[in-house]
Amino acid sequence: DLVKYEADGSYSREVVTLESATATYALGTVLGQITTGGEYKPATATGSDGAETAAAVLLEEVELTGAAKQAVVLKRLATVSADALVYDASITTAVQRAAAQSQLESAGIVTRTTA
Numbered sequence: 001d002l003v004k005y006e007a008d009g010s011y012s013r014e015v016v017t018l019e020s021a022t023a024t025y026a027l028g029t030v031l032g033q034i035t036t037g038g039e040y041k042p043a044t045a046t047g048s049d050g051a052e053t054a055a056a057v058l059l060e061e062v063e064l065t066g067a068a069k070q071a072v073v074l075k076r077l078a079t080v081s082a083d084a085l086v087y088d089a090s091i092t093t094a095v096q097r098a099a100a101q102s103q104l105e106s107a108g109i110v111t112r113t114t115a
Contacts (some may be wrong), residue, residue, distance in 0.1 A: 012074055076107060
């Protein structure tokens, strides 16, 4: 299970716009927010568009077919299972995953490895 704790759904969750792309994002994908435009995409290990900072966790599988699409995410005051998080292909090491989890914690999303 991804979500271990969340405040009232209207507080922890938010509907955001995912960037236009052709991709499928899994439940639990760690997202970053693009500075220009405010859309979200999978958080990357490096970059300069803002999405290199983890800011939310996707709460549903989303298939994108070239157009931007809205999706529900956890944005704040929540606890998630670290093992259920899905990372961009650029995040490959334990150090990079720990950095993304620390960024989520700064946003109020705590990760836990226990049940």
